[in-house]
Amino acid sequence: xxxxxxxxxxxxxxxxxxxxxxxxxxxxxxxxxxxxxxxxxxxxxxxxxxxxxxxxxxxxxxxxxxxxxxxxxxxxxxxxxxxxxxxxxxxxxxxxxxxxxxxxxxxxxxxxxxxxx
Amino acid sequence: xxxxxxxxxxxxxxxxxxxxxxxxxxxxxxxxxxxxxxxxxxxxxxxxxxxxxxxxxxxxxxxxxxxxxxxxxxxxxxxxxxxxxxxxxxxxxxxxxxxxxxxxxxxxxxxx
Numbered sequence: 001x002x003x004x005x006x007x008x009x010x011x012x013x014x015x016x017x018x019x020x021x022x023x024x025x026x027x028x029x030x031x032x033x034x035x036x037x038x039x040x041x042x043x044x045x046x047x048x049x050x051x052x053x054x055x056x057x058x059x060x061x062x063x064x065x066x067x068x069x070x071x072x073x074x075x076x077x078x079x080x081x082x083x084x085x086x087x088x089x090x091x092x093x094x095x096x097x098x099x100x101x102x103x104x105x106x107x108x109x110x111x112x113x114x115x116x117x
Numbered sequence: 118x119x120x121x122x123x124x125x126x127x128x129x130x131x132x133x134x135x136x137x138x139x140x141x142x143x144x145x146x147x148x149x150x151x152x153x154x155x156x157x158x159x160x161x162x163x164x165x166x167x168x169x170x171x172x173x174x175x176x177x178x179x180x181x182x183x184x185x186x187x188x189x190x191x192x193x194x195x196x197x198x199x200x201x202x203x204x205x206x207x208x209x210x211x212x213x214x215x216x217x218x219x220x221x222x223x224x225x226x227x228x229x
Contacts, residue, residue: 041125041221043206043221043222046216046217049216093161095161106217108155110158110159111160
């Protein structure tokens with residue numbers, strides 16, 4: 001089946017630094033990728049939707065200057081957490097919709113756990 | 118707005134026990150409903166889905182029926198196995214749009 005990878009799987013960084021998380025669709029092309037955030041014992045919250053070659057659409061309350069999303073190719077999207085702070089510590093999950101896929105089909109990555117000290 | 122509420126876990130069952138994980142939703146219009154499963158160290162995988170009222174989704178022995186009158190989509194399995202241990206997420210997608218709203222997830226642990 002379709003596989004989505006994320007790198008890194010875990011990252012620890014100091015407050016004030018920036019962290020980049022990669023999301024790749026390994027065996028399919030993805031027109032749309034989604035970025036979610038999950039706090040402990042809470043549901044996945046959609047942060048933004050990115051389409052290849054265009055600007056990402058951010059959900060209400062998500063700071064676009066803090067969470068930079070780039071979808072430069074049909075197989076890669078990146079999320080950069082800029083000037084990270086401890087409250088940004090969370091589990092970040094991406095998903096990808098295949099090119100020509102059914103509207104509601106998404107394949108999820110395994111997630112990246114970010115800890116900001 | 119849309120929301121999904123599912124029972125808190127963890128749920129611990131013995132092998133071959135009957136499983137029910139409750140899920141209710143709030144949505145405008147006629148959403149599609151999903152159950153996703155996340156095995157340890159892996160990404161979420163679609164387990165089953167139903168797109169209209171009274172539809173029953175099924176896969177790998179799991180079933181869930183879209184109940185519009187009670188706005189529910191409870192997950193059931195007649196006989197669980199150790200390999201079913203995972204986190205289960207109930208979710209909905211409002212028709213015609215790509216946004217998926219998730220519940221908080223329910224961790225299932227099946228012991229031999």
